[in-house]
Amino acid sequence: MADTYQLSSASLDLLFAALAADGRRILAPTDRDGRSELNPVSSPAQVARDYVQTALSAKETVFPKVEQLLSYTLKPGEVDLADAVPKARPTVLFGIRPCEASAFAALDAVFNWDTRDAFFNARLEQLAVIGMGCTRRDDACFCTSVGGGPGSTKGSDILLTPMAGGYLAEVLTDKGRAIQALAPDAFQPADGAGKAALLADVPAAFDQPALTAKLPALFDSPLWAEQALRCVGCGACAFVCPTCVCFDIQEEADKAGGRRLRAWDSCGYHMFTLHASGHNPRETQGARWRQRVYHKFSYYPERYGKLGCVGCGKCTRACPVDMNLQEHLVEASQVNP
């Protein structure tokens, strides 16, 4: 059960100062040339006011675009192998949307379902999330169709909801309570009864459980090839997605030594599944688009009991050919196998 407080705009300054004094980096949406992106900030005044979503996701805080897995030096007949240590530091993600806050659980499912990924875990351990409930939305948003909502507390340690003169604050986890303890005076007891009225209206657009149940029977439908006709396979959707976790492992080396790197990858790329023989199990863009939808809405639920999509709409906003994930899912919901 969440403890509910009120945070005045002035006490937010207090909270930021206390987080900095505790040695924590604060990442928050800032405005740059009309788009919002996560950057280190030191005061609430630096935080963007008017954003619906940041363009990129917050997953980079736990899963960097490129990170070193190991390094080595080479001598004739010898290899000196060195383990890599992730550069994790105490970080507070301030102001990310509830959809994005809930995405860390989807990443966690893949990184830790079997063997545990120490690189991801070291960063996640050091991360606290102060989410920001949504008072506005845009056409790409569909959180309520995938189990979220503009005021969802999933994944946040503290959730703020903007209200007159400040914020409604729900302190949700031990990490949240530890932050509260850094600036106890900032949090004034409040009644959370008015929360729903503060939030954006996001009606559900499709019945996700019904879609998930139907997808196995739709595998051979021409729908996926039709939807993917205009897909250029650029991979932007995967790179802005807060839950896309697929990665590549590559070498960067010279004669003296090198390092092995993990880098973001995308199932939209032709090379993603290309065999050494030249055979490709997913050789058309339609097959690759289907993989994207199925991974998130069929395989994820089957394997991990949760969705691989949070309805943030970043892919839709980033797509250079205007593929709209929500519309495609609505369409899939309406066709008969």
Next chain:
Amino acid sequence: MSEPNIYLPYLMRIAQITQEAPGVRTFRLEFVDQAAADSFSFRTGQFGLYSSFGDGESTFCIASSPTRKGYIECTFRETGRVTAGLADKEVGDIVGFRGPYGNVFPIEDWKGKNLIFIAGGIALPPLRSVIWNCLDQRDWFKDITIVYGARSVADLVYKHELKAWQERPDVNLLCTVDPGGETPDWTGKVGFVPLIVEQADPSPENTIALVCGPPIMIKLTLPVLHKLGFTPESIYTTLENRMKCGLGKCGRCNTGSSYVCKDGPVYTLEQLNRLPAEY
């Protein structure tokens, strides 16, 4: 880090290199670290990620049998950057190995059965591990038949072992090359693998079939086995989709919801029939 780095490979020294066929080599690899050697074990059917430091990692099966202790072997064809890097290595050089990964051929379940191995070209290595495993426990099984074909005599891998299997009275080896691939002194069969299987006419009764080869060979062999009366439950194969992690995380080896690196690489035809053909 408080948890171990799952991407860190073992260091392996190349103990032996066998030139199998044009561009195809077998490495025998021994652990540099004795403690790793002592704690390592695997079962037939499993695979690993092999590193050429400076080039990267590639996925191959473990081509040796778990009954042969102290080393593992891999057989690869020089195709891309990593295999070219491996091909440049000499005896004594160091490579990396992560594994063993994936599921296994359930050979304990096959006690008292006949086995027929059907392989084509560079796809013999995964079955070679099973063949030696079963031959090292020969009394577990009844008849053992091996049908192996390659494009030409030169392309046959494990030539010394083919000779050894040929000479064993407890193995029925049918070695074949594609028409036009024979040499003047070739004493084996000439013809595509599916045809040789059909001519061999193995009884499906109490028999397990293991099939591994290029997609076209598998595609044409399965109808033959079906015609002979083999059930999908009695036919096994091993898939080799592209992989980067081997650990069920990097996201590319799946065929439908099945991750080849975790749920495979070994599948029965009955299992594959329930999955989309993304392999």
